[in-house]
Amino acid sequence: xxxxxxxxxxxxxxxxxxxxxxxxxxxxxxxxxxxxxxxxxxxxxxxxxxxxxxxxxxxxxxxxxxxxxxxxxxxxxxxxxxxxxxxxxxxxxxxxxxxxxxxxxxxxxxxxxxxxxxxxxxxxxxxxxxxxxxxxxxxxxxxxxxxxxxxxxxxxxxxxxxxxxxxxxxxxxxxxxxxxxxxxxxxxxxxxxxxxxxxxxxxxxxxxxxxxxxxxxxxxxxxxxxxxxxxxxxxxxxxxxxxxxxxxxxxxxxxxxxxxxxxxxxxxxxxxxxxxxxxxxxxxxxxxxxxxxxxxxxxxxxxxxxxxxxxxxxxxxxxxxxxxxxxxxxxxxxxxxxxxxxxxxxxxxxxxxxxxxxxxxxxxxxxxxxxxxxxxxxxxxxxxxxxxxxxxxxxxxxxxxxxxxxxxxxxxxxxxxxxxxxxxxxx
Amino acid sequence: xxxxxxxxxxxxxxxxxxxxxxxxxxxxxxxxxxxxxxxxxxxxxxxxxxxxxxxxxxxxxxxxxxxxxxxxxxxxxxxxxxxxxxxxxxxxxxxxxxxxxxxxxxxxxxxxxxxxxxxxxxxxxxxxxxxxxxxxxxxxxxxxxxxxxxxxxxxxxxxxxxxxxxxxxxxxxxxxxxxxxxxxxxxxxxxxxxxxxxxxxxxxxxxxxxxxxxxxxxxxxxxxxxxxxxxxxxxxxxxxxxxxxxxxxxxxxxxxxxxxxxxxxxxxxxxxxxxxxxxxxxxxxxxxxxxxxxxxxxxxxxxxxxxxxx
Numbered sequence: 001x002x003x004x005x006x007x008x009x010x011x012x013x014x015x016x017x018x019x020x021x022x023x024x025x026x027x028x029x030x031x032x033x034x035x036x037x038x039x040x041x042x043x044x045x046x047x048x049x050x051x052x053x054x055x056x057x058x059x060x061x062x063x064x065x066x067x068x069x070x071x072x073x074x075x076x077x078x079x080x081x082x083x084x085x086x087x088x089x090x091x092x093x094x095x096x097x098x099x100x101x102x103x104x105x106x107x108x109x110x111x112x113x114x115x116x117x118x119x120x121x122x123x124x125x126x127x128x129x130x131x132x133x134x135x136x137x138x139x140x141x142x143x144x145x146x147x148x149x150x151x152x153x154x155x156x157x158x159x160x161x162x163x164x165x166x167x168x169x170x171x172x173x174x175x176x177x178x179x180x181x182x183x184x185x186x187x188x189x190x191x192x193x194x195x196x197x198x199x200x201x202x203x204x205x206x207x208x209x210x211x212x213x214x215x216x217x218x219x220x221x222x223x224x225x226x227x228x229x230x231x232x233x234x235x236x237x238x239x240x241x242x243x244x245x246x247x248x249x250x251x252x253x254x255x256x257x258x259x260x261x262x263x264x265x266x267x268x269x270x271x272x273x274x275x276x277x278x279x280x281x282x283x284x285x286x287x288x289x290x291x292x293x294x295x296x297x298x299x300x301x302x303x304x305x306x307x308x309x310x311x312x313x314x315x316x317x318x319x320x321x322x323x324x325x326x327x328x329x330x331x332x333x334x335x336x337x338x339x340x341x342x343x344x345x346x347x348x349x350x351x352x353x354x355x356x357x358x359x360x361x362x363x364x365x366x367x368x369x370x371x372x373x374x375x376x377x378x379x380x381x382x383x384x385x386x387x388x389x390x391x392x393x394x395x396x397x398x399x400x401x402x403x404x405x406x407x408x409x410x411x412x413x414x415x416x417x418x419x420x421x422x423x424x425x426x427x
Numbered sequence: 428x429x430x431x432x433x434x435x436x437x438x439x440x441x442x443x444x445x446x447x448x449x450x451x452x453x454x455x456x457x458x459x460x461x462x463x464x465x466x467x468x469x470x471x472x473x474x475x476x477x478x479x480x481x482x483x484x485x486x487x488x489x490x491x492x493x494x495x496x497x498x499x500x501x502x503x504x505x506x507x508x509x510x511x512x513x514x515x516x517x518x519x520x521x522x523x524x525x526x527x528x529x530x531x532x533x534x535x536x537x538x539x540x541x542x543x544x545x546x547x548x549x550x551x552x553x554x555x556x557x558x559x560x561x562x563x564x565x566x567x568x569x570x571x572x573x574x575x576x577x578x579x580x581x582x583x584x585x586x587x588x589x590x591x592x593x594x595x596x597x598x599x600x601x602x603x604x605x606x607x608x609x610x611x612x613x614x615x616x617x618x619x620x621x622x623x624x625x626x627x628x629x630x631x632x633x634x635x636x637x638x639x640x641x642x643x644x645x646x647x648x649x650x651x652x653x654x655x656x657x658x659x660x661x662x663x664x665x666x667x668x669x670x671x672x673x674x675x676x677x678x679x680x681x682x683x684x685x686x687x688x689x690x691x692x693x694x695x696x697x698x699x700x701x702x703x704x705x706x707x708x709x710x711x712x713x714x715x716x717x718x719x720x721x722x723x724x725x726x727x728x729x730x731x732x733x734x735x736x737x
Contacts, residue, residue: 003524003528006524007513159473256507256509256511262524263505264528265497
């Protein structure tokens with residue numbers, strides 16, 4: 001097996017054109033896209049300028065008074081009642097949101113304007129604002145009842161996005177969603193820590209249902225455009241390794257080198273496994289080299305701790321195994337049909353489609369939802385999400401489902417390659 | 428040692444090989460002669476277990492290799508018509524890779540590599556990339572790889588196609604040496620009659636997927652033992668003269684050559700007088716006249732009506 005690996009690595013390394021495409025192109029594209037689409041990312045906030053109209057149909061004071069009255073009528077100890085009322089005053093949802101908008105970092109990026117409903121609609125149509133946030137009547141009371149007493153249906157903040165500023169409006173929407181999620185989780189944590197009788201099962205349920213795996217608020221800085229594209233381009237160009245390996249397998253067939261290998265008495269499956277291992281090894285080396293270049297040439301992922309890099313290596317290894325499956329499948333189909341059409345189609349079209357769906361060119365959050373859904377099943381899309389989340393400091397628990405999906409794809413593709421390979425010309 | 432019985436291969440409706448029966452004894456050098464498309468490569472692919480016959484069998488020391496290819500694979504060295512090497516690797520790297528997949532390692536592998544490089548005369552240039560080699564050198568390394576695991580039998584499919592005369596001669600001498608000095612059994616396919624004549628003890632002549640004649644060179648040319656060939660070289664072509672020569676009584680066959688004509692006639696026909704007379708009538712300048720004993724080329728022509736390189 002090592003002989004196959006050594007040979008494949010040597011053959012690729014000696015092919016300078018291929019090597020330049022696999023190593024230099026991603027870096028060039030990272031630089032171009034990283035600078036060109038800098039404004040899309042949270043890491044560089046200077047370019048963000050969102051105008052928002054706020055239509056407040058609620059009255060926080062009345063909401064707090066209603067809530068205090070409700071709490072006073074509950075059959076609870078006085079201390080508990082006082083604590084609930086104090087918490088409500090501190091955590092009144094809209095008050096917190098207003099303070100959030102007034103904070104230095106956010107006020108630089110988001111300018112809020114208080115308006116009446118009709119006025120806001122008019123401003124949105126006139127493209128004077130990018131989005132309208134409506135706080136419905138009774139919001140404070142209903143939200144506090146749900147958050148602190150788990151009574152009622154809660155309430156909703158309504159965000160209307162302007163079609164003229166999809167990106168800005170979508171970012172604003174994300175910020176509000178993130179705020180709501182954060183409020184919910186803080187309440188849940190508070191509930192879990194204060195109420196010791198609450199079982200672990202229930203705590204876990206609260207987190208899962210309320211968060212839906214979309215929480216992005218962490219202590220880490222948002223990923224920069226250069227970091228995003230360093231990952232995006234690395235995972236995209238890794239796919240080319242699979243088609244390159246299959247293309248080389250085709251050359252081995254028509255030059256009868258494959259026959260020579262068969263004549264050595266080696267089982268053909270060993271050859272196929274060799275291709276999978278070679279693809280995985282080359283992908284791993286390629287991605288590691290690209291990340292190293294991004295780190296030292298483009299200054300991406302600077303100041304990241306060692307644990308971050310270890311995590312990156314582990315995720316990259318699993319991704320490489322997944323692409324190894326693709327390498328084996330493409331090789332098997334190429335040998336089955338004795339044609340290099342599939343590697344050519346894969347590198348000429350399928351990789352670009354995968355790259356688009358997986359978010360290598362533009363983050364899928366800025367694309368129609370279907371892109372994100374499909375992209376979640378492309379190896380590059382999964383790897384991009386996993387590395388993005390890892391670099392934002394999310395825990396292993398968040399990333400595990402993604403890497404498991406990579407391994408499932410690896411098993412499926414390798415299994416399929418065995419099936420196809422066994423149906424090639426009988427020897 | 429190796430035998431094929433009623434070997435047949437069809438690709439869809441095309442019959443590539445039809446009822447081929449041949450055998451090789453230990454230490455023999457056997458030629459498979461025939462024009463391009465005669466079915467030689469398909470036959471040796473079946474013999475070497477790379478493709479399954481549609482019908483018939485191939486046995487190695489009495490065991491069917493159709494049922495179990497492994498019985499022959501490690502005893503066999505195959506030199507394909509194509510340069511079956513990694514051209515981006517050096518000769519040494521190629522030999523190491525193929526040696527390892529044959530299970531050779533360490534000192535034994537190094538010794539074998541040194542030995543085969545010596546046989547093909549490329550020791551000094553073993554560290555150059557194969558793609559930088561001349562056609563002849565690539566063919567020699569192609570042979571070296573097949574010899575690496577010391578096979579009992581070597582099958583060579585047109586190993587001298589497209590190379591210069593010097594390299595060709597080197598390869599022919601090498602094959603001769605392997606067979607006569609090392610006792611290696613050789614199955615040599617070619618459409619070059621002179622190569623097969625020089626190297627092989629016995630010859631099978633194939634055409635349109637069938638063996639049309641077989642035997643030693645003497646046995647094959649014996650088919651034409653009652654005939655002789657008159658080769659007439661002229662200063663240019665004379666189409667009318669050709670027509671007239673073809674009508675001479677006793678001329679069995681006439682073939683137009685590059686610079687003249689070849690006449691096949693029964694021995695002692697005494698045609699020369701008539702030939703000279705007709706040449707004079709057509710004002711044709713005779714450059715040379717040669718009366719030959721039959722060659723394998725003539726045998727093939729006699730059997731098929733076509734030249735080997737048609």
